[in-house]
Amino acid sequence: MTAMGLDVKEKGYLSEREIIESVVAGNRDNFRLLVELHQDKVYAMVRRQVGDAALSSELTQEALVKAYVNLPSFRFQSAFSTWLIRIALNVTHTYFRSRRFKERQKTMPLENAEQRGQMPQGATEPEITERDLSKLRGAIAQLKPIYREVVVLCCLESKTYEEAAAILQIPRGTVCSRMNKAFQMLKNSLAAV
Amino acid sequence: MNGNDLRNLFVDSLLGRLSSAEEAEFQKALAESPDAAQAFAEYKKVFRTTQALAREEFRAPPALAVKVMEEVEQYPRLSSWRFYMGKASSKFAVVAPALATTAVVCLVLIASMTFLGQEASESFMKIGRRTNAEHDYAVAGGGYAGPSIRGELKSSVQETMRNVFPSLSSQDAQPAAGPQANSVDELTQGAGAADPTGYRIQPSKSKESQVKIFLDAVGKEGKHAGAPAALSGAPLRRSADSQISASEIPAESAMVELEEKDSVYYSKPQPPSQQSFPLADRERRHDVYAPARKAQERLSSSEVYGQYEENALVAAASQPLSTFSLDVDTGSYTNARRYLRNGQLPPPESVRVEEYINYFDYDYPKDAAQGPFTVNYEIAPSPLSPGKHLLKVGVRTNSQTANGEPWNLVFLIDVSGSMADSDKLPLLKEAFKTLAAHMRPNDRVAIVTYAGDAGLALDSTPGTRKEEILRAIDRLRAGGSTNGSGGIALAYQTAAKNRITGGVNRVILATDGDFNVGTTSFSGLLQIVEEMRGTGITLTTLGFGQGNYNERNLEQLANKGNGNYFYIDSVEEGREVLGAKLAANMEVAAKDVKVQLEFNPENVKAYRLIGYDNRRLQHQDFSNDAVDAGEVGAGHSVTVLYEVLLADGPADASLEEERRYRDGEARVAESRPAPKHIEELGFLKIRYKRPAEDISTPLEFPLYTSKIVQTIDSASRDFRFAAAVSCFGQVLRQSRYAESCTLADARELAAGALGDDLYGKRKEFVQIVDKAQAVKGARPDGYRY
Numbered sequence: 001m002t003a004m005g006l007d008v009k010e011k012g013y014l015s016e017r018e019i020i021e022s023v024v025a026g027n028r029d030n031f032r033l034l035v036e037l038h039q040d041k042v043y044a045m046v047r048r049q050v051g052d053a054a055l056s057s058e059l060t061q062e063a064l065v066k067a068y069v070n071l072p073s074f075r076f077q078s079a080f081s082t083w084l085i086r087i088a089l090n091v092t093h094t095y096f097r098s099r100r101f102k103e104r105q106k107t108m109p110l111e112n113a114e115q116r117g118q119m120p121q122g123a124t125e126p127e128i129t130e131r132d133l134s135k136l137r138g139a140i141a142q143l144k145p146i147y148r149e150v151v152v153l154c155c156l157e158s159k160t161y162e163e164a165a166a167i168l169q170i171p172r173g174t175v176c177s178r179m180n181k182a183f184q185m186l187k188n189s190l191a192a193v
Numbered sequence: 194m195n196g197n198d199l200r201n202l203f204v205d206s207l208l209g210r211l212s213s214a215e216e217a218e219f220q221k222a223l224a225e226s227p228d229a230a231q232a233f234a235e236y237k238k239v240f241r242t243t244q245a246l247a248r249e250e251f252r253a254p255p256a257l258a259v260k261v262m263e264e265v266e267q268y269p270r271l272s273s274w275r276f277y278m279g280k281a282s283s284k285f286a287v288v289a290p291a292l293a294t295t296a297v298v299c300l301v302l303i304a305s306m307t308f309l310g311q312e313a314s315e316s317f318m319k320i321g322r323r324t325n326a327e328h329d330y331a332v333a334g335g336g337y338a339g340p341s342i343r344g345e346l347k348s349s350v351q352e353t354m355r356n357v358f359p360s361l362s363s364q365d366a367q368p369a370a371g372p373q374a375n376s377v378d379e380l381t382q383g384a385g386a387a388d389p390t391g392y393r394i395q396p397s398k399s400k401e402s403q404v405k406i407f408l409d410a411v412g413k414e415g416k417h418a419g420a421p422a423a424l425s426g427a428p429l430r431r432s433a434d435s436q437i438s439a440s441e442i443p444a445e446s447a448m449v450e451l452e453e454k455d456s457v458y459y460s461k462p463q464p465p466s467q468q469s470f471p472l473a474d475r476e477r478r479h480d481v482y483a484p485a486r487k488a489q490e491r492l493s494s495s496e497v498y499g500q501y502e503e504n505a506l507v508a509a510a511s512q513p514l515s516t517f518s519l520d521v522d523t524g525s526y527t528n529a530r531r532y533l534r535n536g537q538l539p540p541p542e543s544v545r546v547e548e549y550i551n552y553f554d555y556d557y558p559k560d561a562a563q564g565p566f567t568v569n570y571e572i573a574p575s576p577l578s579p580g581k582h583l584l585k586v587g588v589r590t591n592s593q594t595a596n597g598e599p600w601n602l603v604f605l606i607d608v609s610g611s612m613a614d615s616d617k618l619p620l621l622k623e624a625f626k627t628l629a630a631h632m633r634p635n636d637r638v639a640i641v642t643y644a645g646d647a648g649l650a651l652d653s654t655p656g657t658r659k660e661e662i663l664r665a666i667d668r669l670r671a672g673g674s675t676n677g678s679g680g681i682a683l684a685y686q687t688a689a690k691n692r693i694t695g696g697v698n699r700v701i702l703a704t705d706g707d708f709n710v711g712t713t714s715f716s717g718l719l720q721i722v723e724e725m726r727g728t729g730i731t732l733t734t735l736g737f738g739q740g741n742y743n744e745r746n747l748e749q750l751a752n753k754g755n756g757n758y759f760y761i762d763s764v765e766e767g768r769e770v771l772g773a774k775l776a777a778n779m780e781v782a783a784k785d786v787k788v789q790l791e792f793n794p795e796n797v798k799a800y801r802l803i804g805y806d807n808r809r810l811q812h813q814d815f816s817n818d819a820v821d822a823g824e825v826g827a828g829h830s831v832t833v834l835y836e837v838l839l840a841d842g843p844a845d846a847s848l849e850e851e852r853r854y855r856d857g858e859a860r861v862a863e864s865r866p867a868p869k870h871i872e873e874l875g876f877l878k879i880r881y882k883r884p885a886e887d888i889s890t891p892l893e894f895p896l897y898t899s900k901i902v903q904t905i906d907s908a909s910r911d912f913r914f915a916a917a918v919s920c921f922g923q924v925l926r927q928s929r930y931a932e933s934c935t936l937a938d939a940r941e942l943a944a945g946a947l948g949d950d951l952y953g954k955r956k957e958f959v960q961i962v963d964k965a966q967a968v969k970g971a972r973p974d975g976y977r978y
Contacts, residue, residue: 026271026273031262036258039258040251061260065264136242136243155208155244183236186239187239
């Protein structure tokens with residue numbers, strides 16, 4: 001594969017930092033390694049925010065290209081994945097503010113079994129039905145973006161408050177309070193349905 | 194700790210963010226306040242649901258990395274000067290106007306200070322020590338507007354606003370009023386818009402309403418077929434007589450649900466995690482081949498296959514009955530052929546051994562005296578598992594040639610962007626030309642395309658106008674995203690409108706199975722297909738392509754639609770399905786064909802049905818005509834293989850059952866009269882319905898032990914070839930019974946049983962086995978990297 005430059009082959013390994021440096025130094029193909037390493041994480045995060053498969057892959061693509069263009073400004077002060085997810089969050093934010101989102105909300109597609117992710121077999125608990133899950137999906141989709149992102153990061157992506165705070169660039173306390181608020185709203189909207 | 198503090202700790206506690214001391218204190222406080230405990234329980238429920246949701250796994254589509262890289266290639270390299278120039282100039286473009294504006298503003302300010310400085314400072318000084326008169330002047334219109342005037346201004350503006358927008362304040366108070374105020378017309382519009390709340394419809398409700406609306410549009414018996422209301426967007430009236438609510442068919446819908454649960458998304462074992470690489474350096478290192486391998490894996494793993502338990506070896510004494518539905522599909526084999534040609538083994542879940550066996554033609558002599566089916570059987574020592582025998586049962590329809598029923602075919606073609614690949618739409622177009630050539634004057638064909646919207650590319654056209662059909666085929670182009678359900682509605686409508694009574698009315702769906710922006714849930718779609726089957730319009734599915742191929746959908750749709758499922762991997766296959774085999778594929782000779790084979794425990798110790806894993810039926814469903822089963826076309830033949838352990842064969846430890854009440858059984862056996870039908874190996878019962886009937890007819894055939902052949906070499910060529918194919922299939926399926934046979938055995942057996950091989954399929958099979966051996970040999974796990 002062309003994605004592996006010569007130096008990679010000789011050494012056998014390449015750390016993430018080395019990959020990033022090589023991309024910044026002009027080895028464009030090595031960016032594929034970064035994409036392949038992180039695309040699932042970014043895609044899952046976007047998908048949980050947006051819900052729709054086709055749209056999520058579009059936004060993920062946008063985020064990854066943005067990451068490439070801005071790679072020289074990455075200073076290794078946080079983990080690359082944190083930086084990448086922050087970019088993806090900005091992209092989804094822009095999307096949620098866009099007219100396109102508002103148009104789309106009017107013609108929101110129905111719950112589609114094929115749109116869901118893969119549930120590992122036997123993982124679902126008996127008392128939680130598919131109906132509960134789809135209710136919760138709906139409730140999360142109705143949250144404001146600032147609340148949705150903390151729920152997605154802390155609950156669905158199991159990030160710690162500190163990690164979420166680093167990604168969102170807000171104080172830890174704010175993550176805490178938003179989580180509380182978000183949970184309250186989720187609880188209310190689930191009780192209302 | 195007061196109530197609010199306690200509530201703030203709820204989420205922290207659920208997420209495990211509290212230290213043990215804090216947690217203890219929290220629990221103590223909770224115990225003291227029943228209200229808070231109640232609220233906490235509600236939080237807990239929500240949290241548990243989120244945890245279930247968090248287990249959902251998402252994977253980026255395989256095409257994503259490719260797309261990203263394509264876009265990245267458009268940018269200059271990050272090190273090149275062009276990149277920085279590009280960046281700098283774009284930054285400058287933003288900064289320059291701002292700088293210019295600032296400069297202009299500064300200049301204006303400086304100028305005004307210089308010229309008016311004197312005056313301005315004087316008036317300012319005046320305000321500082323103003324008299325009452327001067328104050329009045331200022332209030333009346335001078336430079337200083339006091340707070341009273343500002344207040345007046347504000348209230349007058351508010352009043353004007355209120356006059357202009359009388360509803361402003363009330364709307365502010367009720368922001369949610371908008372979506373609820375939709376007109377009733379909107380309520381009655383097509384399925385997509387029938388959402389009175391403006392939010393998502395709950396799935397159960399939507400399924401029902403979609404089916405209703407859909408049936409209204411098509412007309413249940415095709416009576417109202419002329420009114421394409423749902424698709425033109427005109428308001429639909431729900432007439433009571435044509436309304437079929439989903440609740441009227443509880444059994445079927447329950448079955449749909451069940452089937453959905455049974456089949457599992459196919460997922461591959463994960464490659465070893467990156468953590469397992471040495472972490473000698475401080476930085477985490479990773480295997481450079483991992484991304485490539487993962488991409489390869491993802492390529493196959495985003496294809497969806499149903500997963501079914503393999504039929505087991507069972508003791509004939511305790512379970513003498515084997516009941517299943519016939520299957521004449523061949524898609525699984527052609528799909529595997531595509532994988533192997535690409536240098537990969539097919540995923541085990543995609544292998545249905547019976548479809549492998551039935552892909553090949555076997556020579557079954559015809560016996561006209563026996564009614565609609567002829568049954569042939571052969572039993573010989575199994576070349577693959579020593580000690581066991583192989584029983585091959587061939588069921589063929591006697592109506593060799595089609596009865597000349599006219600066809601009313603509606604092709605529903607996916608022309609979404611994903612179909613543009615060379616192995617999809619171009620392949621279909623090629624095959625379609627063969628179909629056009631095969632059409633007779635009475636036949637009709639229509640083409641419905643669907644992408645973002647559904648459209649009629651060719652209205653129903655008789656076979657006499659071949660030119661027109663060919664032109665329409667040439668015009669097909671791929672582009673857009675997929676809305677499967679809209680297309681299905683239009684296709685069924687077209688089929689209903691041009692219904693040929695006494696002919697074949699069929700919708701043929703050609704797609705890569707990726708219904709990505711469909712507005713219908715898959716089970717809703719299945720229900721529609723099932724309803725339409727009741728009105729005599731059947732459904733055949735043709736699968737194309739790879740990468741995001743969803744076989745499970747296509748196979749299930751064809752099953753529900755009383756049609757066939759084919760996977761088309763090459764021009765030759767397309768020509769065969771839509772050309773040479775078209776009559777057999779289109780004209781159903783018998784529907785709902787069920788087979789029940791009862792083994793005689795006197796002669797058979799144990800048996801195992803090879804394949805038909807997703808075609809198993811409950812024994813009691815054999816004579817239940819409401820239970821759906823497979824269809825057999827005119828001139829089709831179906832082959833069934835059993836692995837049989839004869840009564841005088843070696844003992845099999847896996848069959849030993851520990852039973853507490855053996856004594857009683859032995860006593861009963863003693864008192865029993867000598868067994869009847871000692872000469873019989875088993876008794877085959879077939880139930881089928883004629884195409885237009887709803888009541889099944891039984892057929893019975895005894896199988897005799899006298900037919901057992903002593904050596905494999907004296908068995909027929911077809912027998913040996915079928916054995917080879919079953920071995921190949923079971924190895925690929927990673928069957929637990931395939932330990933004793935290898936691909937090399939399969940190859941040897943097949944190579945010695947080529948026979949006439951009219952279409953070269955058997956020779957090709959030998960090549961495919963070679964390919965599989967090469968792939969398997971190259972890498973035990975089947976990947977190229």
